[in-house]
Amino acid sequence: MKITFIQTGGTIDKDYPHTTKGWAFEFGEPATNRILEKLDPSFEYNVITSCQKDSLEITDNDRQKLTDIINHQTGSKFIVTHGTDTMIETAEFLSKQIKNKLIVITGAMRPERFRNSDAETNIGCAIATANLMENGIFIAMHGIVKDYNEIERNLETGKFY
Amino acid sequence: MKITFIQTGGTIDKDYPHTTKGWAFEFGEPATNRILEKLDPSFEYNVITSCQKDSLEITDNDRQKLTDIINHQTGSKFIVTHGTDTMIETAEFLSKQIKNKLIVITGAMRPERFRNSDAETNIGCAIATANLMENGIFIAMHGIVKDYNEIERNLETGKFY
Amino acid sequence: MKITFIQTGGTIDKDYPHTTKGWAFEFGEPATNRILEKLDPSFEYNVITSCQKDSLEITDNDRQKLTDIINHQTGSKFIVTHGTDTMIETAEFLSKQIKNKLIVITGAMRPERFRNSDAETNIGCAIATANLMENGIFIAMHGIVKDYNEIERNLETGKFY
């Protein structure tokens, strides 16, 4: 099995600013690299950056670039790390142009850099989905893994169900 | 969805001894509790301790106790945390007396207490398997999720494939 | 020995926002509480919040409040956690109204919530200073502990010397 991990930004990859007097977060290298180093996985993988954006700022141009990357990679299994606010919109966009591939969209409620992050468990959920499913577009958050058509989000708490 | 997590011991739950002059590890409370607190899952769950043993010391009596716990719980989805050395033996034992339930056996190569542990990613793999599969006995380690009949282990490196 | 820890905000106490769609950091409870829990210290202590501000936003009113807290506590040893940008200004302000007390100002370049934070080592530096010195106002950052009159900061890199 081979999995291609694609970074688009979002909370999971937020890092502390390197400049003094910085206030907001900055995006760093994919957290996936650090998680996979600890896992020492038995599957093959590569890690690609498509964009580094807060998910409220992701545009259809960004989604088209992501689509093109997925359609041009040789493998059929993809884990996309993404901000939580527009995961479902990105899944819908991808569904129109991608067939016969398995895509799992995941992310985190707190950056992987944080000691109390949910990032590792979410990436684990995505990896198992890549093992068990052959095609479709899934979202994995809060310990729930569902087809993007079936998952729902509570907009007040931010939790997926 | 409801998942019952069952602790049997193994590397994932090894903690530093509380006595002075201690050398070997001691088993602590289930690491699953700490991981689930960070995840804030949308599914229901409970956490049970069956035993707290290194997996080389798990006996058929321990496996029978685990079987009985699973058969007497009301839910149908179980994640068993277990030492890595006899995961496959325990899966075989469970397979003979348990039907129509979904069991995922997982653990870790380094204790969850360690900063560089693989525990969270492994538990994530197990949780996604509980989402996606209806019955069977699976093992989730090193990013690989397979039926216990199909997974293999390299005895030199300790890695599952 | 008794040490009073006083929170004023700054990078050390920045936490991830709890609201969805949050971008900037929020201040959380004092990181000192979490560090002292791990240390299990043999000295007595209490932890007080004076304000929760980025150090560029700390005003002379905030500094007066901090001064008053220190002058009204019964003990003579204080560790003030503070943003790095105006540590020296706050030390100068305190020096004019506080006599015969030992104050150490410290903080962090990355929040204590981050896995790769310097917060614990800095708090350790401040604690040792409280052990060894009887009075004066010290700053502890980047492994350097000096009287506030003697420490210097490289404004480009943010490092204290």
Next chain:
Amino acid sequence: MKITFIQTGGTIDKDYPHTTKGWAFEFGEPATNRILEKLDPSFEYNVITSCQKDSLEITDNDRQKLTDIINHQTGSKFIVTHGTDTMIETAEFLSKQIKNKLIVITGAMRPERFRNSDAETNIGCAIATANLMENGIFIAMHGIVKDYNEIERNLETGKFY
């Protein structure tokens, strides 16, 4: 300022065994390296390994080797990481052959590899002592920094006072 860090073993440097079926800890590279990387200190330093032993197994030969290393280094400030059970004995041994140098002995109650370790705070205490003192042999544990002649240990709880 230059500080020489010397590893002798002890809890602070215990790591999980790399072999499968391992039960006891193994000593790894000095935890000091990882702590200093996060601190990004403004002082010069080097890190040396004298031995890698549980402190109950340290012999007078090991202590002589440590003494010789300290006496042959060019700097005058040393931080020795050491198991907690014989810190005071090692300090006494060093005191007989070393003059006009500043030595701080520290360690940890839980390995630095653990998320809930006290190692970073202890190393911070030692670093500040190296800043503030010119000579003598100090022990830094549990947030207490004292001359080795003055520190005491509760043998039941393991805590220094």
